[in-house]
Amino acid sequence: MRESATRTKILDVASRLFYEQGYNSTGINQIIAEADIARGSLYNHFPSKRDLLTAYIQQSEDLWFAELDKFLESINDPKLRLLALFDFRAEKQLRSNFGGCQFTKIIAEMPKDDLNAFELVRHQKERIKNYIKDLLQQIDLKQPQVLSTNMLIDALFLIMEGATSSASVYKHVEAIRTAKQIANELLDIEPVSQRSSL
Amino acid sequence: MRESATRTKILDVASRLFYEQGYNSTGINQIIAEADIARGSLYNHFPSKRDLLTAYIQQSEDLWFAELDKFLESINDPKLRLLALFDFRAEKQLRSNFGGCQFTKIIAEMPKDDLNAFELVRHQKERIKNYIKDLLQQIDLKQPQVLSTNMLIDALFLIMEGATSSASVYKHVEAIRTAKQIANELLDIEPVSQRSSL
DNA sequence: GTCTATAGCTGGATAGAC
């Protein structure tokens, strides 16, 4: 059974609108108008707006990592791949005109008791953390490190999350570029080397 | 001219609901019901819902830094004060049952062309950065540092932002505690010291 | 300044024809 073209069209339009306008600010009416389909067709494929949201988050996660793999495919060195993760997020923010992280954004709109939405978003975040972890384990880190490997994973993840958030607040890519520089320093510690310190 | 009690009541109720349910999910009807005032009174004090939002963000910023000052008042050492910033955010997240950052949350709900809201939120973020900067300049950092002072400011800010976001996604304070540990390491670099590195 | 009544619209969802 192949994917219905109608279903695909609905999900594509809804995904764009959910991200650009927010989930709560996007009405069924606008979705069916822009997808140019009937109200009944939407409810045939998605029993409720909530089901449409679930499909949106799941498909977005798949697309996100597919895009990432493509973005990194020409880079072999694990350290450069790790740093390019920041470029990837910068590029996505630039392209979306600084709409912020799709997943974090949804969470901000959901009531706290919506366990399903939180679970879906955590899934994507865990995948990012694992991505970082895998790359980090391929890197031959100098000894001694400022941060233990586990703390380094967390630090890189948190800096990346904070930078994406900050970029969308400031509508500027600077925070993500800075985050990349910080990551580079943290990954390239030569304890006794000369560094500007003030 | 003293602050109207009605106005205060409206703003208090709206602030709570905007944060707990989101701005878009909170209706005027609920605000007037819970504040136990008439519809006309609300529109007398706040010409539109949007004006209520502006007042909410501005008052929240004032309260935020007042709470912070109070939280830190018994701590004198600048490094401990800086680290306690993480405790402050952890405490706030715990108290709100991990509702996330009030300011970032609003941004996630706003259309990108709402310049006013973005400006108000940036104002609060800049104040945090300046708070970090001021404290950092009072700390006698060891030489050489892994990160320059400017990068250290950014790193601490981004880690704090990322951790607050992550805490609200995971509904757990762990990310902020980890962020504090990372901050502590970054502030206390002794380049040649023994550290667990794997 | 505070109140009630209501306008004018849009929200999500359902029913039933084809």
Add this chain to the structure above:
DNA sequence: GTCTATCCAGCTATAGAC
């Protein structure tokens, strides 16, 4: 499966009495 017509609840905002 796709369509149109429609329900009802909710929204923001205004008008006008007191």
